[in-house]
Amino acid sequence: MIKLDDYGWNLLHKDNFSTIIEERGLAKCVPGRVILEHKRMYRVITEFGEWLSVCSGSMEYEATERRDFPAVGDWVVVEKMPGEERGIIHAISPRTSIFSRKVAGSTIEEQLIAVNVDIAFLVMSMNKDFNARRLERYLVAAYDSGAVPIVVLTKKDISDNPSYYVEEAQNIAFGTEIFEVSNITGEGLEQIRQVLQDGKTAALLGSSGVGKSSLTNALLNDQKMDVQDIRLDDDKGKHTTTHRELIIIPSGGVIIDTPGMREFQLWDNSDSLHSGFSDIEALAEICKFNDCLHNQEPGCAVQHALATGELTEERYASYLKLQKELAYIEQKTNQQARKQAQNKRKNISKHLRKHYTKK
Incomplete structure (x- = not known):
């Protein structure tokens, strides 16, 4: 029998599961965690094994947005199909954290990257692929998710100037832990293992080729995640992860390896932007005027910091x-919400007219 504790099962998840099955009368169901997702098909780990699962008809019918469907990392209420290693998902337990972004392209829709994550490893390589602006986006998204961000700088063994990249990261990720890692020499891996205590869930987030799959392999001590040799012209791996997958680490904890994200647009408009740019927010607090727009106002601390090079x-x-x-x-999602509400009212009115016409 599989120990769900190894996958992050704890008293909070147990209480949530008990509440759901009691309120909804789902006595035949068991708890499980989504370890792989592919086109509305989910591989769910339970204490009785892995079940290829789908959402129940009622879940599909009641869903109105992406968050209503399971994602990798979710704890779900699942029922085994008789005589098969398959399951039906009836409900999703309350999430402790949600890491998401806007889907790539022009569509205004949320994409869930990982859920129920305790630690967000923001992976950047110490070479020309290092991108300060991308790291800023990752940090804001991590703060918004509820997970603890940790910056992981990879490929130290082939970096010409590791201290430069560490300093760059420190100038962006104020107060955030920064790990310098080499998957070849093993430097920094023990730091990661230490924060990945039993039951902790971490997500690896970064662009293609920064070494996320190689890092997972190093923590696993094998070659579970497919990765090929480094290209000599750009220090990148030839192959990276093409799906999100939850993997148990032998030394403790689990990791969600995610596909490389070339485009990363933020989704939620929240105070997390202030956390990601705490230096600018601190400057704004000491401006002469409370309503300072940081343009040409006298006594603007932000403009002064720009002039002196502090910012x-x-x-x-x-x-x-x-x-x-x-x-x-925010503007577009509000417009969509208004349109959906309008369509819902129209459908209700349509059904009412049909109902009274029949009478």
Whole structure:
């Protein structure tokens, strides 16, 4: 029998599961965790084994948005199909954290990256692929998710100037732990193992080729995740993860390895932007005027920091860009919500007319 404790099962999840089956009369169901997702098919680990599962008809019918469907990391209430290693998911337990982004492209829709994550490993390589603006986005998303962010700088063994990348990360991720890692020499792996205590769930987040799958392999001490040799021209692996998968680590804890994300647009408009740019927020607090717009107002601490070089133009421009991006998404989602509510009212009115016409 499989020990769900190894997959992060704890008293909170147990209480949530008990409440759901009692309130909804799902006595035949057992708890399980989604370890793999593919086109509305889910591989769920239970104490009785892995079941290829689908959502129940009522879940499909009642779903109105992406968050209503399971994602990798979810704890679900699942019922085994008679005589098969398959299951039907009836409910999702309350999530402790949600890491998401806007889907790539012009569509205004949320994409769940991982849920119920305790630690978000923000993976950047110490070479020309290092991108400060991307790291800022990852940090804001991590703060918004509820997970604890940790910056993981990989490929130290082939980096020309590791200290430069550490300093760059420190200038962005204030107060956040930074691990310098080499999957070849093993440096930094013990730090990761220490924070991945039994029951902890971590997500690996980063662009393609930064070494996420190699890092997972190093923690597993084998080659579970497919990865090929480094290309000599750009220090990138030839193959990276193409799906999200939850993997148990022998030394304790579980990791969710995610596909590389070339485009990462934030989703939720929340105070997490302030956490990701705490330096700018601190400057704004000491501006002369409370309603300072940080343009040409006298006594503007932000403009003073820009003039002295304390705050770089690139970082401030990134802050403004993310503010604008989040405001646009909020506007569009509000428009969509109004349209959905309008369509719902129309459908109700239509059904009422049919009902009274029959009478």
